[in-house]
Amino acid sequence: MSCKPYIRETSKTTWYLEHPRYKRYMAREVTCIFILIFTFELVCALGAVANGPEAYAAFLAKLHSPLSILFNLVALVVTVYHSVTWFNVTPQAMPVQIGEEFVPGQYIVGAHYGIWAVVSLVVLILGVW
Amino acid sequence: MSERQIELEVLRYDPEKDSAPRFQTYSVPCLNEWVVLDALNYVKENLDTTLSYRWSCHMAVCGSCGMMINGEPKLACKAFIHEYSDKIRVEPLAHFPIERDLVTVIEDFIGKLSSVKPYLIPKDDQPISAGEFKQTPAELIKFKQYTLCINCMLCYAACPQYGLVPEFVGPAAIALAHRYNQDSRDGGRDARQEVVASNEGVWECSFVGACSEVCPKHVDPAGALQQVKVASTIDWYKEHLMPWVKK
DSSP states (O other): OOSSOBOOOOOTTTGGGSOHHHHHHHHHHHHHHHHHHHHHHHHHHHHHHHTOHHHHHHHHHHHTSHHHHHHHHHHHHHHHHHHHHHHHHHHHHSOOEETTEEOOHHHHHHHHHHHHHHHHHHHHHHHHO | OOEEEEEEEEEEOOTTTOSSOEEEEEEEEEETTOBHHHHHHHIIIIIOTTOOOOOOOSSSSSOOOEEEETTEEEETTSOBGGGSOSEEEEEOOTTSOEEETTEEOOHHHHHHHHHTOOSOOBSSOOOGGGOOOOOOHHHHTTTGGGGGOOOOOHHHHHOHHHHHOTTOOOHHHHHHHHHHHTOTTBOOHHHHHHHHTSTTTGGGOOOOOHHHHHOTTOOOHHHHHHHHHHHHHHHHHHHHHOTTSOO
8 A cells, every 4th residue: 555545535515416326316315305294294184183173174274275285296296206216126125036036126116016006095995985 | 440539538646746636638549449448558558657557357357447437437448438428537436545546545445345254154064075065046046146246346436325434334345245145055144244234334325326336247236235234124123022033
């Protein structure tokens, strides 16, 4: 080793601007914030339900504000983005081996979409019912 | 064979003379079939004998010629000139200290690699007279892809987490630990987990996935690390919720 190796510091605040793949990663991470806020909204909804029909009606009225509708639309879009990007990497994290072959990745991704559709349908049916 | 004049911008650093690296541009008459390593060899042989860089096999097997080519970690022997414009920027692998010119200090990686015990630790001592350890094709494919790692360190140069937290054991070392953990002949997982499942081990990985995107041998270290996370999480639950179950 040389007596004076040169060390290049990685910027702690701007590193993700250095490459498009880092920006994609950060875009995915940032979507978590919307999911966090939406989860908080869901907890508030549960609280309103627990406090009786009037409290729930007041909560629903708040959701009708333009700002709330805009937030929920944005939250829906980023949640779909977050979910799709996660589904796309599941074959790497959860490979399935049958005999001497690995199950092709698209089947694992497809299974996630299938379960997502079934769960969404069940929630929809329960909601309507 | 067609010839193109390429402006090769190379990062130079002489620890005895320079206080910081600087770019030096060489005009290289390249054949279209050349790779960047050929252009560097041309410089070394015809224009500037002082240029330092590592290389050996010229066929993507030895893993020596990893460098940043236009900001992307690449093997110089696998980066074809015809895929680039007339100006190519060549720098030493990111995240490693520069020893001289394109040569980096790799002791950190070598230390991390040895720390995960990347070799077979047999489950049971077996005398030679007992014969070979047999393995079925189904047992082989569990780890075969990870055996393709050539320790070129492109994954470390691509991993922003390694740049930010140099203590991170990193993609290649953990993928190789996973390779031996997955091997039916091996019994060394517990010994490796001390390093692999530590905070500086697999939990430092945030699944950027850059390591797998740049891997020249399609090892998919990012996938290996996620599988190690799943297995380590199962270990934790077994240990805390079902202490009577053997790992």
